[in-house]
Each structure stands twice: as structure tokens, then as C-alpha cells.
Amino acid sequence: xVQLVESGGGLVQPGGSLRLSCAASGRIxxxxxxxxxxxxxxxxxxxxxxxxxxxxxxxxxxxxGRFTISRDRDKNTVYLQMNSLKPEDTAVYYCNxxxxxxxxxxxxxxxxxxxxxx
Numbered sequence: 794x795v796q797l798v799e800s801g802g803g804l805v806q807p808g809g810s811l812r813l814s815c816a817a818s819g820r821i822x823x824x825x826x827x828x829x830x831x832x833x834x835x836x837x838x839x840x841x842x843x844x845x846x847x848x849x850x851x852x853x854x855x856x857x858g859r860f861t862i863s864r865d866r867d868k869n870t871v872y873l874q875m876n877s878l879k880p881e882d883t884a885v886y887y888c889n890x891x892x893x894x895x896x897x898x899x900x901x902x903x904x905x906x907x908x909x910x911x
Contacts, residue, residue: 795819795899797888802905805878813873813905815888828891829862829873831884832904842873843891856882878909 796818805811813829826845832838842862843851850862861874871888885904890897 797899797902799886799888799902799905802886802907804908804910806911807879807909809878809909810874810876811878811907813875813886813907815871815873815902817869817871819869826891826893827862827864827871828889829860829871830887830889831882831907832887833881833884836884838887840892841886843893844871875907878907880909883907883909 798816799813800816801811801813803811815827815829824846826843828843829841830838831841839853841853841856842860844862844864848864852860852862859875859877862871863874864871873886875882885906887901887904889899889901
């Protein structure tokens with residue numbers, strides 16, 4: 794079982810930037826299509842971005858052009874660079890296998906809180 798640890802969240806003003814990290818415990822992590830997700834208070838968890846083993850990427854329309862997902866296999870880590878942040882980006886952010894593999898998701902990590910507010 795792969796263990797996931799998200800970090801890098803915080804409080805940022807609208808228009809600001811944050812870089813989130815997702816560190817995984819297992820070396821097999823590198824072969825999976827990975828995704829970032831977020832859950833705002835009172836809302837369902839939603840998919841934000843995905844990256845394949847060959848680093849092809851895909852984004853939700855709400856973050857396209859502002860967020861960038863990347864991965865470092867040597868560090869067993871997936872990143873989410875978030876720019877031009879908006880208040881509606883406020884949520885707890887999580888990583889896991891991409892949404893296409895929801896039937897075999899690993900256990901969710903604790904997530905990292907992102908708050909966008911002036």
C-alpha cells in the first residue's frame with residue numbers, strides 16, 4: 794500500500810501562488826497516472842489535474858492555465874504549482890491515482906489546506 798503525504802498549503806492573497814507537494818512511500822508510484830483533487834467545505838471532492846507516467850497532463854477547466862502539475866520520479870513526488878489563485882480555490886488538496894483509476898485508489902492522505910483570502 795502506498796502512503797501519500799501532501800504539503801505546501803497555506804494562506805495566500807488572491808492572485809498569489811503556492812506549490813503543493815505529494816510524497817509517496819512506494820517506488821511503484823512512478824508508473825501510475827496521478828491526480829490532484831480538492832474538497833471545499835460542504836462540497837464533494839473534485840478532480841483538479843492529472844499527469845501520466847510520461848508526464849502528459851490534463852486539467853479541470855476551472856484551473857486550466859493557472860495550475861501546473863508535474864512529477865519527479867527520483868523523489869517519488871508529484872507537485873501542483875498554483876498561480877493566480879482565487880478565493881474559489883480554497884479547499885483541502887489531496888493527491889491519489891488519477892480519476893480513471895478510482896476503483897483502486899490508495900488510502901487518502903491528510904491533505905493540505907489552501908486558503909485564498911485577503
